[in-house]
Amino acid sequence: MTKKLSIIVPCYYEEETIPLFYEAVEKVKKELNGIELEYWFVNDGSQDGTLDEMRKLNAKDKEHVHYVSFSRNFGKEAALYCGLQQATGDYITVMDADLQDPPDMLPEMIEILENEDYDCVGTRRTNRKGEPPIRSFFARMFYKLINKISDTEIVDGARDFRVMTRQMVDAILSMTEYNRFSKGIFSWVGFNTKYLEYKNQERVAGTTSWNFWSLLKYSIDGIVNFSQAPLDIAVYFGMLTSFFSGIGIVWIIIRYFLEGGDPTTGWTSTICLLLFFSGIQLMCLGIVGKYIGKIFSEVKRRPVYIIKEKK
Template identity: 60%
Template sequence: MLLSVIVPCYNEEENVPIFYEEMMKNSAFLEQEKLELEIIYIDDGSKDNTAAEVRKLHEKDERVHLVSFSRNFGKEAGIYAGFQKAKGDYVVMMDADLQDPPSLLPEMFSYIKQGYDSVATRRVTRKGEPPIRSFFARMFYRIMNKISKTEIVDGARDYRLMTRQVVDSILSMCEYNRFTKGIFGWVGYETKWLEYENVERTHGETKWSFWKLFLYSLDGITAFSTVPLAISSIMGVVFCIIAFVAIIALIIKNLIYHDPTPGWPSMVCIILLVSGVQLFCLGIVGQYLSKTYLEVKKRPIYLVKEEL
């Protein structure tokens, strides 16, 4: 039996050896469970010496593997590559910055032995995050769970231990526009959730700015909900009704009172409002159209420069 550990990395040269050492400290349960180990570092086009650090580890431990991309393709591509390269009967995905504590692995595997298909983790606190970022993150999960049939748990991490069956199901979803948190929920299976408090990064800074997280949330909404399209349609119908009623009212007013319609400033405001709504709805349609455009081109999700 083999346990595959997938570690997506982007500019994590300081954390690569630290993560390996921490994994070795918490690997005693592998012998007890008669599990072999492989660690797959996915270098997502790092600009530092991340790949070089992994090569050093590979030289002293053949269980360490490297998949290095030709450029930065994003964490979603790194996760997908890790799933494709993993050969394990069990697969776990973890961040290199140790925000996903390896010390939880023995407990996670104990639940797999009890019959769960996957064991996932979620943060119960967002300690260390800016308040405004935490607020919008919680709002995203609330909105997403209202407009989508796929459940996405608030505070869910990518840190998750899965059986081979779950991994194969995820790999069967070979879409280009990937939103892994949604994919985890969509494939289903019996999942055990473990809660833990937020852990600070060991070194470096997060690669996720507020703007990147906002764009990522848009990817999630367009990937797992068509409600925004319905909203844009409803808004179009509502404004047509309002316009029709307003026209009738103006005609009646002119016939009765012979009062021409005054007030060009108010008319300009109305035009700007309606135009803004039209552009907003067009933007929603454009988001879905752009995703379709990227899908039909069928470009590879990632390109590998080096593999060990």
């Protein structure tokens, strides 16, 4: 029986890359041993010609090419989640339209799923050639940090590009949370996963919408979604600070009675310490506020995305 591979492609300002992506995947189609392809392009609120390119491909190949267009930009996580919901294939893959995820890896990934005991074949980059050094440094630090403070392992260099079985995708879709961090979700649901390594690929066209600050925000969301360590750190730091402050107060009282003198001596250091610990308090409140904000988003139960057009 012929099996189907659903290809999910989140798109944000990818007008130039969509036709190139479609052509590249079609070239490897004959190597997929007769597996039928189903494309799901998701337009995440792009204001260029991204949606027009999707319409053109749909008109050219109505049977296999489908698209969804959001009412506004909801983010890549929402686009990815939407694609997973729309996909009907036996196997489902997530790929970027910029061809940084090599389509020629698909035949090997499908072969592994069909012949070995795996539910998912993922990919990870062996290098970060072409990235700014500061971004690469902080990316490595993020993976080291989150794997130390979270029970969910996230593989360093792992891409969203992976081929999954229908069973695994159904498990992912059962997680209906509003605040989504797919790299963590892919790992959290379990299932046997094998990673294939490849060298970093440059974009074929266009420019990335990710910058340092958006990646930093995404990293913070990942830590908050899959670890309570920041809350624990705030609690322990508060307890430690209170303990040493208590010792300091006792020492000041003893010193005053033993040596006498003006109790206001040393006001400069006192003010500096006061400002320092006030900053620590604000930081801890910010950590708590971040978690409360996530809870607030979840309890409102707003949709993860809103569809404006679909074919």
